[in-house]
């Protein structure tokens with residue numbers, strides 16, 4: 001296949017480019033570097049099957065070389081942390097445009113090419129969930145004007161537009177609802193919990209836990225996620241599918257795991273006042289659909305995944 005991947009210079013986009021090239025596909029990577037990093041793609045520079053286009057997906061998309069067989073729309077800021085300049089609350093209009101106009105333009109490319117389309121949606125469309133764990137049938141609990149709404153509502157609009165193109169224009173669409181994913185290739189300074197805590201631990205500092213740390217997340221290692229996404233792309237499933245690791249852990253316990261794996265003895269620093277507005281209290285995917293439709297489930301434990309990620313963070317921090 002000839003595949004357009006937007007958000008290619010980001011964490012997930014760069015892993016997808018690599019996986020698709022390894023599967024023998026041709027990849028056109030597109031990114032405007034608003035939160036991504038060209039370093040993530042540097043090793044693909046000499047690859048004849050890879051083309052990079054610097055472009056903002058909120059504007060009309062021209063695909064070099066003509067026809068594509070698949071479009072994977074991953075371009076969007078993704079960190080909620082207002083303390084980072086890369087957090088989406090500091091890029092609110094760009095975030096809404098990437099989810100709304102970017103989804104419209106990428107769906108347009110898919111329609112014009114009769115290509116399959118895959119939207120990167122998110123567990124955030126469930127908001128601060130009242131149903132636990134979250135099944136794809138849950139409609140969510142999102143404050144439309146909350147601080148996170150620029151992201152959540154853009155993704156909800158993106159899902160609605162994707163289904164509209166599927167139902168009205170017959171576009172061959174897929175929607176993946178991604179739960180917290182981590183691994184090599186993450187930005188060190190976008191404020192997400194994995195890079196924040198791993199860096200503090202590797203510097204021998206106390207780990208900053210926001211609020212009382214009782215809020216939960218379910219962390220998926222990037223290779224597991226990419227496998228699930230690849231299977232979804234090859235499937236015929238048009239309804240949303242959760243891809244994530246159902247192993248739920250509180251942020252306080254997560255900080256303890258990081259300290260143990262990095263042998264950090266500096267402990268934990270709870271910052272009650274830093275609890276982010278509308279920070280979801282619980283999050284855990286129900287992956288029954290992914291198991292039955294894609295025969296997929298994660299295989300990499302948190303301990304393994306964090307251990308695989310430490311060398312990347314050490315190297316980016318200049319520790320080796």
Ligand code: NAD
Nearest residue numbers: 007009010011012032033034035036056057075076178181
């Ligand atoms: P990231 O910030 O590392 O990557 C996003 C990429 O999109 C960046 O390279 C950025 O420069 C690019 N981008 C943003 N707006 C753009 C625009 N208008 N035009 C072109 N490029 C643009 O984030 P990520 O974690 O890799 O997330 C990728 C996608 O997956 C996002 O759509 C995000 O919403 C979704 N997602 C990620 C997670 C996760 O845990 N990592 C969870 C749920 C959903």
Ligand code: UDP
Nearest residue numbers: 080191192193194196208209210215251279
């Ligand atoms: N968090 C934290 N310390 C940090 C960064 C984040 O305790 O340095 C918490 C944050 O409040 C949230 C959880 O960790 O409850 C996950 O945050 P992240 O930014 O990774 O993404 P989210 O899952 O909220 O989208």
